[in-house]
Amino acid sequence: MKISLGKWLLPLYSLLALIFLMVPIVYTFVFSFNDSLKSNITWRGFTFDKWLNVCQVQNGAVCEAFGNSILIGVVATVVATTLGTMIAIALVRYRFRFRAETSLLLFLPMATPEVVLGAGLAAQFLSLGVPKDMSTIILAHTMFCISFVVVTVKARVAGLDPALEEAGRDLYGSAAQVFARITFPLLLPGILAAALLSFALSFDDFIITNFNSGAVTTFPKYIYVSAARGIPAEANVIASAVFIFALVIVVTAQVSRAAKEKRLAKQG
């Protein structure tokens, strides 16, 4: 009997790869139910306590760090997305002096190693005498997020037929109306993608944050610090919650898009 190698080898390989990727996530999720004491390394029994009392441990340090991360993420995302979108439009639509140089400069934060970026910023804040706190973290995050926003939105602007905006002007739309009713809605998918990316990058960042946070603790920083003496199960709870939340968003988006396509196909 001839055995088709491709028939089972590829699925097997895919399965192994998937398992390999899923192991840490599953581990994190399972150990969020561990009835742990100080460290969360050995399985001591199942409990919902950690999920129910997530903010009780260490005087709510986990939750405070999480709250800080959310706040920093939201502020940095809003500022970076706004500025980045404006820069992207300017770079595509207008010809100005140092345009090419601006594009290059915007790429630098993405190309520079985070350690260098973080240390460099920390040195700047120090020499300017700026005390490190929440605002320095937000400044740092905004800075590196802008690059990603510009790159993402720029692609969208470049794909936007300039004739659409011209048609808007031709049809009696003032500059503000054309932006609000044509440019912005058409760029929105790109802007949303850029905002999500920014938030994810900001929420996730440890290296640059660690250099510029002073006494403020973010969620990644909390985990890093506590890893030395045992991460509490509450950290697993929050990590799992974030993962599930992200999963729900992705699934909802996919389902609603599929439904929309089906509706459009039906109409057409």
Next chain:
Amino acid sequence: MSSGEFASAGADLELVGIQKRFPGFTAIEHLDLKIPAGSFFALLGPSGCGKTTTLRLVAGLEEPTNGRILIGGTDVTHQKSFQRPVNTVFQSYALFPHMTVLENVAFGLRRRRIDDPVAKAHEALRLVELDHLASRRPQQLSGGQQQRVALARAIVNRPALLLLDEPLGALDLKLRRQMQLELKTIQEEVGLTFLHVTHDQEEAMTMADTVAVMNKGRIEQMGAPEELYELPRTAFVANFLGQSNLFTGPVVGSTSEAISVDVAGQKIVVPAARAHRHTGEVTIGVRPEKLTLHVTEPVGDVARNTMGPGRVIDVSFSGVSTQYLVEVPGIGTLIVFAQNMAFGPVAHEGSEVWMSWNIEHGFGLEDDASAEPRFEADDTTRSIATQKRSSLLTELEGA
């Protein structure tokens, strides 16, 4: 639909001394143009001749370097695009993809806070017979339907001037015919002034009352389509608007009636009234379909010019007519279009032929053919291919 509902008449468009420079090149050298209200005016020219720039200047999407633009007597040179009583049908249609067809059409009305935009938009969609698709998105429509939506979106605003930027370019031949007819009907119905920009000579000739042939940023000749075709003034017009056989030679005799030109030893007579220059070296021409092909030397006829003998180097049969390329020693290659009155071609490749034409059909150009590529230069595989293609298309259309 009654025509009264869109009855606001068009307005004159006047361009005075327009010049437009872009960094690195001049798109429009010097342009003076007056388009009377209610006319269907076509700007015809090859790509890069400045016709689209002219249209964009009128729409207010570009600002002229010099000169003034007047619409209905009002100077709009420094008005913004959205302040001008002008609407454009863009080459790419530029329909807003995130809005329904109805919202697209109502867009201009809403911006100007016109009463009852939805009803008026429906009315315009009925005019282009697309009201049943009002709730669709533009992407769900065919090219022809999108084109009609773009048209409805423009005319619903009752502009004084409607600008059409090669709107039929993306359509197939059958749809083009339909749209051409539709545009003409709408113009008659709503009485707007149409400014149509195109590189398609056939489109310009069938639709416009007046055609201006543009080349290198200036207007070469302007007039009714028949006038431009029968009596081209420059070598560019003679070759861009249809095809021409052009000859150059010195004037050897002239009366008040006609001039005779020596073309490589053959005497060609052109009516004086149809020749722009009467002395010295001149370029004269005749349209390929005006030539008659003879397989024996024709007997002398004072009313006809004769040329030949020459040798047929190519015959292409296209059903309705046959195109012959005839090489005449010392003169070059001539094109002859012959109606297929008999079965099959009259002459074959390699046969010796003569050509004759009525003296009244010749024309004398204002410029030198040398300024433009001479006819031989245009007799390339490309022009033959173009000719072949258009005749194939004609055949397809007939089928």
